[in-house]
Amino acid sequence: MTDLLPLIVAKYNYWLYVILMMIGLYAMIAKNNLIKKLVGMNIFQTAIILFYVSIGYKTDATIPIIQNAHGGQGAHSAAIHAADYINPLPHVLMLTAIVVSVATFGVAMALAVRIYQRYQTLEEDELRMRLADIGPEK
Amino acid sequence: MRFLGFIIVCLTGALLLYGTGEFPDWGDPNSPASIHLSDHYIEKAVEETQVPNLVTAxxxxxxxxxxxxxxxxxxxxxxxxxxxxxxxxxKKERFYRHTPTGVILHVKDSKKILKVGKEFEHMDKDWVPSDLIIKTVCRILIPFIQIYAMYVVAHGDFSPGGGFQGGVIFGSSLILLAISYDLKTLVRRVKEKVFGIFAALGVLIYVGIGVICMFMGGNFLDYSRLAPLVPGDPHHIRALGMLGVEIGVGIAVTAAMAIIYINIVSEGRHDEGL
Incomplete structure (x- = not known):
């Protein structure tokens, strides 16, 4: 236990994301309600987004927007050091990942609405019972 | 099942936590993700694209x-x-409200075609008188939200922002209209067809800019080839190309947000919202 604590303190960000990710995974596996499963999926995605963004962070660096680059002529007056700006690549990847998560969430909600219209329930066990009762319908 | 799930989650979590021991420290400038490609992006992007916002570039x-x-x-x-x-x-039942008097007509036969004048309005089943404060505040806020969304799209090259963010803000202003008034107000103002066309138009603008670049003799989405078509400083042509692309993204995202919201909230009937 004594050598575990410094490890947690050094990498506390990853511990937080892993815990968040596992909360989402548990909700997806164990929850009975389809909407709760979707919420779990969103938590999972958020954990991954935080994980990526934290990888791009550098100490003593600012956001990836080059300073004094407006207007063109001042752009090359000072050399740009990579250590002064955080890594833009994870931000770009996660920007698109957020959009994909919104899109998947929208489609999943639409499917949930259809399921509710047909079976009048979103609980997984009730759905399974109804599917067994009806059999392959129509 | 629940217990089994818990065990699986614990095992996966322990495995991942064990893996974090090899990961770079928080804020390490020499982490593997930050030493290969990202240095090139940071140091050369302004020179190559004239866009200070590296994320947009x-x-x-x-x-x-x-x-x-x-x-x-x-x-x-x-x-x-x-x-x-x-x-x-x-829908089987329809409700109309006579606006001056507040009398409600309940039409039970869906097949009967009923033509109503302007003094009647088609209303939701569980209609409540709309709140004056909410309506007024949202009516004042919505134009400013939309202007801010356009600013975010247009300034995506120079400050935090871009097509996705601006499109989402614009779409949320439309959703705010649907929530504060009712869904029919939004659908009446912007037809469903318009949303569909705009969603396709946004993608078309993006692809179209890429195809124009090909016609001008370059690679797909090589914005520097657009220089003869656009007046002004040819150094900024990549920034302008990116702006065009971001506008396309913004339009597509706005329309897609509105389509998703309207269809989910009314179960596809476009009559009654939340």
Whole structure:
């Protein structure tokens, strides 16, 4: 236990994301309600987004927007050091990942609405019972 | 099942936590993710693209192909919601309210075609008088939200922002209109067809800019080839190309957000919202 604590303190960000990710995974596996499963999926995605963004962070660096680059002529007056700006690549990847998560969430909600219209329930066990009762319908 | 799930989650979590021991420290400038490609982006992007916001430069130029299909994904999500949920059948019961007196007409036969004048309005089943404060505040706020959304799109090259963010803000202003008034107000102001056309138009603008670049003799999405078509300083042509692409993204995202919201909230009937 004594050598575990410094490890947690050094990498506390990853511990937080892993815990968040596992909360989402548990909700997806164990929850009975389809909407709760979707919420779990969103938590999972958020954990991954935080994980990526934290990888791009550098100490003593600012956001990836080059300073004094407006207007063109001042752009090359000072050399740009990579250590002064955080890594833009994870931000770009996660920007698109957020959009994909919104899109998947929208489609999943639409499917949930259809399921509710047909079976009048979103609980997984009730759905399974109804599917067994009806059999392959129509 | 629940217990089994808990064990699986614990095992996966322990495995991942064990793996974090090898990961770079928080804020380490020499982490593997930050030493290969990102240095080139940071040091050369302004020189190569004239865009100070590196996220936009990487998003719309270096990784322009990725972003194009990302926009297509958003379009497909809107399309999927439409195809899954849209229901053109008339509802069985309809309600009309006579605006001056507040008398409510309840039409039970859906087949009967009823032509009503302007003094009647088609209303929701569980209608409550709308709150004056909410309506007024939202009516004042919505134009400013929309102007801010356009600012975010237009300034995506120079400050935090871009097509996705601006499109989402614009779409949320439309959703605010639907929530504060009712869904019919939004659908009456902006027709469903318009949303569909705009979602496709956004993707078309993106692809079109890429195809024009090809016609001008360059690679797909090589914005520097657009220079003869656009007046002004040819050094900024990549920034302008990115702006055009971001506008396309913004339009597509706005329309897709609205389509997803309207279809989910009314179960595809476009009559009653939340």
């Amino acid at each position: 990487v998003l719309a130029d270096y990784r322009g192909f990725d972003t194009m299909f990302e926009t297509a994904v958003v379009f497909c999500a809107g399309l999927a919601c439409f195809l899954l949920l849209r229901d053109f059948s008339q």
